[in-house]
Amino acid sequence: MTLYDSLRGRFRSSPSNHTVRRVRGSRRATVFGVSVTAVAIALCGELLAADTPTLAQLAEANGAYMGTELTQNLLSQPTVTNIAGTQFDMVTPGNEMKWDTVEPSRGTFNFGPGDSIVAFAQAHNMRIRGHNLVWHSQLAGWVTALPLNQVQAAMVNHVTMEATHYKGKLYAWDVVNEPFEENGALRNDVFFQAMGSGYIAAALRAARAADPAAKLYLNDFNIEGIGTKSNAMFTLVQSLIAQGVPIDGVGFESHFILGQVPSTLQANMQRFANLGLDVAITELDDRMQLPASSANLTQQATEFRNVVNACLAVSRCVGVTQWGVGDADSWIPGAFSGFGAATLYDGNYQPKPAFSAVALALGATSAPPPPPPPPAGPCQVNDVVNAWNTGLTANMTLTNTGTTTINGWTLGFALPGGQVITSGWNAAYSPTNGQVAAANLSYNGVLAPGASTTIGFQATHTGNAAAPTLFTLNGATCTIR
Ligand code: XIL
Numbered sequence: 001m002t003l004y005d006s007l008r009g010r011f012r013s014s015p016s017n018h019t020v021r022r023v024r025g026s027r028r029a030t031v032f033g034v035s036v037t038a039v040a041i042a043l044c045g046e047l048l049a050a051d052t053p054t055l056a057q058l059a060e061a062n063g064a065y066m067g068t069e070l071t072q073n074l075l076s077q078p079t080v081t082n083i084a085g086t087q088f089d090m091v092t093p094g095n096e097m098k099w100d101t102v103e104p105s106r107g108t109f110n111f112g113p114g115d116s117i118v119a120f121a122q123a124h125n126m127r128i129r130g131h132n133l134v135w136h137s138q139l140a141g142w143v144t145a146l147p148l149n150q151v152q153a154a155m156v157n158h159v160t161m162e163a164t165h166y167k168g169k170l171y172a173w174d175v176v177n178e179p180f181e182e183n184g185a186l187r188n189d190v191f192f193q194a195m196g197s198g199y200i201a202a203a204l205r206a207a208r209a210a211d212p213a214a215k216l217y218l219n220d221f222n223i224e225g226i227g228t229k230s231n232a233m234f235t236l237v238q239s240l241i242a243q244g245v246p247i248d249g250v251g252f253e254s255h256f257i258l259g260q261v262p263s264t265l266q267a268n269m270q271r272f273a274n275l276g277l278d279v280a281i282t283e284l285d286d287r288m289q290l291p292a293s294s295a296n297l298t299q300q301a302t303e304f305r306n307v308v309n310a311c312l313a314v315s316r317c318v319g320v321t322q323w324g325v326g327d328a329d330s331w332i333p334g335a336f337s338g339f340g341a342a343t344l345y346d347g348n349y350q351p352k353p354a355f356s357a358v359a360l361a362l363g364a365t366s367a368p369p370p371p372p373p374p375p376a377g378p379c380q381v382n383d384v385v386n387a388w389n390t391g392l393t394a395n396m397t398l399t400n401t402g403t404t405t406i407n408g409w410t411l412g413f414a415l416p417g418g419q420v421i422t423s424g425w426n427a428a429y430s431p432t433n434g435q436v437a438a439a440n441l442s443y444n445g446v447l448a449p450g451a452s453t454t455i456g457f458q459a460t461h462t463g464n465a466a467a468p469t470l471f472t473l474n475g476a477t478c479t480i481r
Contacts, residue, residue, distance in 0.1 A: 055355075056089035058362035059319060062312055065090040065127060066362070067321030069283065071329070072096055072113045075120055077470075079349045079477070080325050085124035090171070092129040092282070092321055093117040094331070097166075098138040103158050106142050111165050118169055129282070129321065130166055132174035132219065133159045134203045136189035144190045151194035156206045163210035172215035174251055174282070175207045176200050180220055184232030200236070201245040208246035219251030219282055225262025226271075234271065241275060249278035254307065255323065257339075258288040258296055261303045266310035273316035281311055283323040285342035286354070287332045290466075292341035301357035304344070308361040325349070328469035334416060337463045347469055348480050378402035379471070379478035381411070387465035392419070395456040396438075398473065400447040408445045411438040411455070412472040418462030426455040 059066040067090030074080045084091065095101060096113035103109055121128045134155060143154055163173060179200060181187050191199040200218070207216050218237065223230040233250060240247050250272045252265075262268070269279040286303050288296045311317035324330035326345030333340040344355040356367040380399040385392055400406050411427070413436055420433045427438040444453045471478040 053359075053364060055087045055359060055362065058359060058364055060089065062362060064311065064317065065319035065321075066358075067092060067127075067129065067319055068325050069094045069321065069323045070117060070120070070325060072116050074325065074329055075116060077477075080329065081120070083345065083349060084325050085120070085126070088126065090127045090129060090319055090321055091117060091121045092131045092323075094131075094323075095138065097130055097162070098132065099135065099143070099158060100138045100140045102162055104140050106154065107157075109161055109165070111162075114166070118166065122169075127171040128166075128169060129280075130163075130170040130173040130214065131282075132177035133162060133207060134175060134191060134199070135177035136187055136191070137178070139190075146190075148190075148194040151190055152199070152202060155191060155194075155199065156202060159203050159206040160210045163207045163214070166214075167211040168213060170211065170214045172217055172249065172280075173207055173211070174219040175203050175216050177219050178221065179218065179236075180223070180229050180232055182222060182229060184228045186232075186236075197236075201240060201243065204240070204246050215248040215278060216246055217249040217251045217278075217280070217282075218247065219253060221253035221255050221283070223250075224252045224254050224256075224265050224268065226264040226268045227262075230268055234275075237272065237275060237277065241277075247277065249280060249318070251280050251282035253283040253323075254281045254285075255283060256286045256303065256307075258286055258300055258303065261286070261306060265307065266313050269310065269314045269317055273314050277316065279311075279314060279317050281307060281317070281320040284320055285323045285330060285332060287336060287339040287342040289338055290333070290340045297341070297353050300341070301353035304354040305357040305361045308358050312361070327352075333466040334464055337465070340466065377479045378406075378476045379473035380481050381471040381473075381478045382481045383467045383471075385465060385467045387461070390462075391422075391458065391460050392465045393456060393458050394467065395454055396471075397452050397454045398447070398478070399452040400449055401479065403449050405449065406445075406447040406474070409440050409447065409473050411478075412436070412475070413438075413468035413470065415459070415468060416461075416464045416466050418464050419459045420461075421457045421459045424455070424457035426453065429457055432459075 055066040066088050068084050068088040069092045070084050071094040093114055096117050101110060101113055118128055143151065146154060179186055186192050186197055195202060204216055207214070218233065220229070220233060223233050237247060237250060252269065272279050284307060286300050288300065308320055311320050322343050324343045326347070326349045327341050327343050328347045328349065330340065330343050332342045344352055344358060346352050360367060378401060380401045382397045384395045396411070398411060415433055415436055421429050421436065426444060427440060429436055429438050438455060447453060471480065
């Protein structure tokens with residue numbers, strides 16, 4: 001085992017409770033008793049010798065982690081799990097640990113989805129960020145229907161049960177998520193209505209009692225730069241610390257819009273760190289209007305680099321997590337109509353300019369080589385969507401990129417929410433929304449190697465006119481062109 005492997009192993013062996021020691025810049029520190037200078041020299045040699053270090057390896061050499069959000073439905077997609085399990089060393093479940101999934105009715109707990117993410121993370125030596133225990137959104141309806149005098153008991157029980165279930169397995173918990181309004185007031189949700197601002201301390205105390213090793217965070221968006229909302233978070237955590245409430249860190253979601261990454265990001269994280277807290281970039285994405293231009297992808301690379309550099313410059317910044325493995329599974333197109341291309345990987349899971357920029361910021365000695373051509377799948381799909389305010393047409397050209405003739409085919413794809421097919425051509429579509437199967441007609445079922453055929457449909461939509469992000473032909477995944 002090389003020193004690099006052993007360091008990597010050590011970083012990963014005690015995921016939930018080790019103190020990250022920096023190997024950054026000229027800071028003098030020790031990493032597990034070995035002097036930084038010695039480690040840095042050894043690491044340098046190892047990195048230079050290695051073919052292409054992963055983002056995880058590069059981050060670990062900086063005493064930090066590189067994380068990704070991951071959802072259960074992606075665990076069956078080898079392209080995604082291969083990237084998630086190699087390039088990243090931290091995972092945050094996208095939805096699987098949220099209240100509406102975990103405790104959909106009072107006292108009935110469903111840990112299966114979250115457990116599947118934990119199992120994946122453990123199998124790949126990744127740390128896990130629990131997300132989240134208390135949040136106004138994706139909250140089970142029964143909580144908001146409770147008489148207010150029962151909400152505290154329900155919240156403390158939920159926090160206790162969930163944090164106990166995952167005890168010892170998680171690096172950190174987002175204990176309270178998104179507590180603030182944009183104007184800096186605490187959000188007037190059911191927890192605030194029931195307990196006032198004291199719900200935050202109550203949730204933190206319950207989480208600490210259930211899992212003493214997990215780092216306890218408050219997490220929010222639009223607190224990345226210095227401003228009204230981050231000032232409110234700053235005042236809140238100062239007062240929690242003063243009262244002796246257990247809090248270890250603040251998470252900066254960082255759902256950025258291209259061109260709007262705040263210039264005060266580093267200074268803002270530093271002032272929280274100066275309170276003795278860890279800080280983390282927890283949900284990074286950088287969205288742009290679609291289709292993405294190459295100039296915008298270049299600017300995005302600069303912005304990802306700046307975010308990573310800001311974290312590296314703050315010694316208490318423990319790591320950076322992006323929200324989504326790639327553009328194909330990102331929440332952005334579904335949540336912000338017309339926007340997308342917000343992550344490090346494109347719609348075909350090929351690394352984007354931002355990927356190279358992050359690798360270089362983390363200390364890669366050269367930009368990673370251009371991505372290899374996508375593996376020659378049995379099929380390729382070129383989907384051209386033309387949309388207007390309430391409708392769209394999609395023309396999909398299928399090409400047989402395999403070596404044998406296809407005799408009869410079914411193209412499978414998931415229509416984004418709100419899209420309903422009203423008519424189609426050159427294929428039979430069923431059903432008209434959700435997961436759709438498009439079957440060949442009598443005249444276009446035979447596709448010799450290299451042959452193409454074009455099919456299409458007209459659909460209505462309710463704001464999301466995005467194309468499907470995954471196509472299968474007779475069950476095999478197609479390359480998207
Ligand atoms: C998003 C998920 O990615 C989506 O799948 C879901 O539909 C909505 O929530 N802030 C958070 C995350 O803290 O939990 C949100 O995740 C994105 C915004």
